Amino acid sequence: MTMNAARAEDVAAEALRGLGMPVDQRVDGADAGYDLLLGPGATPVEVAFRALVDEQIASRLVERRRWPGATLLVVADRVTSDARRLLLDRRAGYYDLRGHVALRAEAVFVDADVEPLTGRIARKDPVAGRAGLEIATALLLAPEGGTAVRALARTLDRSPGTVSEVLAALTRDGLVDERRRVIGTGLFWRVAERWSTPPTHLATEPPPGDASRVTGPLRLGLGDVEHEVGWALAGSVAALAYGAPVAIRADQPKELYVPDELVVRRAERLLGVAQPGDAACTVRVAPVPAVCAQRVDLPGAEPVWPLAHPLFVALDLAQDAGRGREILDAWHPPGRWSRAW
Secondary structure, three states: OOOOHHHHHHHHHHHHHHOOOOEEEOOOOOOOOOOEEEOOOOEEEEEEEEEEEOHHHHHHHHHOOOOOOOEEEEEEEEEOHHHHHHHHHOOOEEEEOOOEEEEEOOOOEEEEEOOOHHHHHHOOOOOOOHHHHHHHHHHHHOOOOOOOHHHHHHHHOOOHHHHHHHHHHHHHOOOEOOOOOEOOOHHHHHHHOOOOOOOEEEOOOOOOOOOOOOHHHHOOOOOOOOOOOOOEEEHHHHHHHOOOOOOOOOOOOEEEEEOOHHHHHHHHHHHOEOOHHHOOEEEEEOOOOHHHHOOEOOOOOOOOOOEOOHHHHHHHHOOOOOOHHHHHHHOOOOOOOOOOO
């Protein structure tokens, strides 16, 4: 594998973020005394890359670090068992690209298996992983392209290296061009294949205007719809609000996206679980965070809930193998939204 120092920083940051660690990267070219800042305590980390790290190489890297105040993290295609022990004993760390990361510092301890990098680089399907799905939907939200890689990485909280890998794979597959413009409808339908998440049927629909004990734990996000994260109405009811040619029953249960699994569990406890035929509404964990972060407060719309962006509603409609394409072919959302299908 060919990798430079900047690429090593990117893959290390991505692996640590995947473990739930807050990670900041230094600005390109800045001599800040660190490559990464890790965890709530902002532990400074120096990243070094070698193809193979044995005990002797590990010892030299520890002794010759650029920034004595930073914790050393060695990224390598392979780290021997002796080198692993030495690095942890010397309060340093390693990221073996075969699938393990460990780091020992004053305020941080990490020891976990991660996805092998070689599998990620191949990216036979660039939309297969969570990062790929997030990047693909971000491109569909702005199909005219032009967003810089680092700007996209900051928006999605992904490393620039990961964004570059996915963009290269999408370009290779003819789904976007070199200026990150979406080509045709292929990317939409590729995302649609991976869009479905399992529903939870609730016995009661939460009252959107209620300020009781229900709305706080459920994170409805109704104070400032277009700037808060919260529940988003999707499915056929939202599609009708946007003018799609769909027919629904008067008592059609609402289909709502929620930010995470914790909200689903709270909703089950506070609102009760029902059988599908008796449900007041359904909730699903949003396939990508943007669903609950980029909601629409549509003036004059009948539903009292904030709407999911038309793109995400269209991806819901695409799950209908019978009439999905027919409805989407005839639906042109009004106003400022680009049509990606």
